[in-house]
Amino acid sequence: MFGKLKEKLQGFTKSLNKTIDEKAVELDQPEMVGEELLLAEEIITDGPEVESASEIQEAGGEPEEEKDEEEVIITEETVAIKDDNGDVVVEEFITAEIVKDKSKKEKVGFFGRAKALIFDREVILDDDDLEGPLMDLQIALLESDLALSVTDAIVASVKDQLSGTRKKFGKNTGNIVEEALRKAILDVMSANVFDFDEFINSKKGQTAHVVFVGINGTGKTTSIAKIANRLQKQGKTVTIAAGDTFRAGAIDQIQIHADRLGVKTIRHQEGSDPAAVIYDALQYSKAHKIDVLLSDTAGRMHTNVNLMAQLEKICRVGMPDLIIFVDEATAGNDAVERASQYADAVPISGTILTKLDADSKGGAAISIAYITQKPILFFGIGQNYDDLMKFDPVWFVNKIFED
Numbered sequence: 001m002f003g004k005l006k007e008k009l010q011g012f013t014k015s016l017n018k019t020i021d022e023k024a025v026e027l028d029q030p031e032m033v034g035e036e037l038l039l040a041e042e043i044i045t046d047g048p049e050v051e052s053a054s055e056i057q058e059a060g061g062e063p064e065e066e067k068d069e070e071e072v073i074i075t076e077e078t079v080a081i082k083d084d085n086g087d088v089v090v091e092e093f094i095t096a097e098i099v100k101d102k103s104k105k106e107k108v109g110f111f112g113r114a115k116a117l118i119f120d121r122e123v124i125l126d127d128d129d130l131e132g133p134l135m136d137l138q139i140a141l142l143e144s145d146l147a148l149s150v151t152d153a154i155v156a157s158v159k160d161q162l163s164g165t166r167k168k169f170g171k172n173t174g175n176i177v178e179e180a181l182r183k184a185i186l187d188v189m190s191a192n193v194f195d196f197d198e199f200i201n202s203k204k205g206q207t208a209h210v211v212f213v214g215i216n217g218t219g220k221t222t223s224i225a226k227i228a229n230r231l232q233k234q235g236k237t238v239t240i241a242a243g244d245t246f247r248a249g250a251i252d253q254i255q256i257h258a259d260r261l262g263v264k265t266i267r268h269q270e271g272s273d274p275a276a277v278i279y280d281a282l283q284y285s286k287a288h289k290i291d292v293l294l295s296d297t298a299g300r301m302h303t304n305v306n307l308m309a310q311l312e313k314i315c316r317v318g319m320p321d322l323i324i325f326v327d328e329a330t331a332g333n334d335a336v337e338r339a340s341q342y343a344d345a346v347p348i349s350g351t352i353l354t355k356l357d358a359d360s361k362g363g364a365a366i367s368i369a370y371i372t373q374k375p376i377l378f379f380g381i382g383q384n385y386d387d388l389m390k391f392d393p394v395w396f397v398n399k400i401f402e403d
Contacts, residue, residue, distance in 0.1 A: 005362040005400060008140035013177045016133035016162075125162055134159055145332030145363025150188055150370045157184035182397050189366060189393040194350055194375040196322075196390070200236065200292060203321065207285045209293045211278070211318060213311060213342060214326035216247065216299030219354035219380055223326050224294050225257035227378075229385040232261065236291040241281030242267035243274040243314065246298035246307075254296050261385070264290075274298065274310070278318040295320070301338075308345045315346050322349040324377060327368075329359040336367045343372045354380030356389075362400060 134155055141151040161180040200208050210227070214220045221244075228238045240258050242265055244250035251267050258265040266281035278295045285293040297314060300307035315323060325348045327335040335353070342348055351368055356379040359365065369376050376391040 004360040005144045008144055009137075009181060009400070012133055012137040012140055012181075015136045016130070016177055019129055019133055125164065127159070127163055130159055130162055141363075144361040145367075147333060147336050147363075147367040147371055150367040153188055153370065154181075154184040157187060178401060182401065185366060185400065186393055186397050188370045189376075189396060191369050192373060192375045193391075193393070194377065196350070196377045197234070199322070200231070200234075203291075207282070207290050207293055208322070209282055209285075209295065209318060209320045210322045210324060211243075211295045211297060211315060211320040212324050212326055213297050213346065213348070214299060215301055215338060218299070218327045218331070220299060220326040221250070221254055221257065221296060222383070223352050223354060223378075223380060223388070224254065224296055225261060226380070226385050226388040228258075228261050228263050228294055230388060231292050232263075237289075238263050239281060239285045239288075239290045239293045240265045241278045241293060241295040243278045243281075243296045244298040245270055245272050245274050245277060246300075250296070250298070275314045275317040278314055282318055311346055323347060324350055324352055325372075325374075326352045326354065327364070329353040329356040329362075329364050329379070332361060332363045333367075335364040336371050339368050339372050339374075343374065348372065348374055350375045350377040352376075352378045352380065357381045362396075365396065 137158065138151055138155050141154060142148065146154070158177075158180045161183065162176065212220050212224055224240065228240060231238050238261075240254060240263055242251045242254045244254070245268060248270070251270060255265050255267065257263075264284075266277065266284055268277045268280075274297060278297075281293055281295065284290075295314075295318060297311060298307065300311065323346055325339050325342050327338055329335070331338075339348070339351060351372070351374065353365055353368070353376060356365065365376065365379075378391060379389045381387050381389050
């Protein structure tokens with residue numbers, strides 16, 4: 001699962017590690033250490049003189065009020081540079097007054113880099129270090145079928161987390177990079193998390209109506225059967241509306257699933273008005289105090305204007321509590337585009353992504369919730385009725401990074 005995505009992310013980690021190792025070798029040269037120290041000393045000693053508050057008042061000016069966002073830090077360091085034999089060749093005592101703006105992310109200057117290099121044996125990552133690897137990351141994510149806006153969000157998050165990070169010489173970069181990637185992907189996937197089971201339980205005493213939409217061949221009918229099986233195991237009563245009256249054999253297909261599960265099906269003849277089928281199923285479910293009505297609809301491309309208008313009518317007449325979009329995780333950007341188009345036509349509540357077990361890229365799963373601003377509800381992970389997994393973003397991210 002997600003083999004290609006794992007490979008791409010590992011490539012980014014290696015690229016960044018190589019960049020940092022090259023920087024560490026360059027900065028570890030004695031002449032570079034001396035240059036950093038010299039530049040740091042020049043900044044401290046050769047900077048413009050700052051007038052005191054009393055001098056400003058004598059000149060008729062007003063002293064600036066202290067800002068809560070600023071913090072003055074006094075640093076005193078004795079810097080010793082040794083030759084290859086361990087003998088001290090240069091020793092300097094440096095005092096620096098640094099004004100730190102708390103409202104902004106600290107940018108490390110020459111003195112900070114010199115101190116980190118000499119005392120802590122650290123490399124401090126800056127934007128220049130990250131530029132090349134982040135470009136590689138962006139390409140890798142796009143090749144893994146992530147939407148452009150999602151890719152930009154992940155790259156920006158990783159950059160924000162890693163810029164200014166300190167890395168010890170010889171320490172593997174993989175851990176800090178992986179944690180940054182984990183957080184970035186988790187943030188994207190955790191948008192608008194919704195608990196399907198809690199919602200159904202909240203409708204106690206009423207019939208919860210759930211309509212399923214999507215194109216043909218993505219596992220919509222099987223997903224309905226899986227949801228029915230799940231609800232039955234939770235002690236709920238279920239009715240299925242055979243609302244796909246357009247596709248030949250669709251009514252018989254949903255009937256076979258219903259018979260296997262022992263679920264009542266409301267059906268009309270092939271070619272009849274699907275809105276009428278679903279309306280009748282809703283009235284039956286309410287009259288018999290059924291807990292949940294699951295309504296199938298004809299698969300339709302989001303570009304078919306007439307069928308999309310019919311879907312709007314179904315949702316208007318059937319008054320669903322939830323509208324669930326179903327598509328394949330393996331469809332990548334196509335699934336994301338279809339979900340977005342469906343969301344424009346009807347108010348979808350969330351998504352079920354099928355065939356996740358066959359998905360090598362993971363792009364649709366990462367992108368779809370971010371693009372539609374609607375949650376992923378379930379993953380289909382096989383053909384059996386029990387092969388339906390409740391969405392868990394932490395589980396998903398762990399799968400991406402597992403060995």
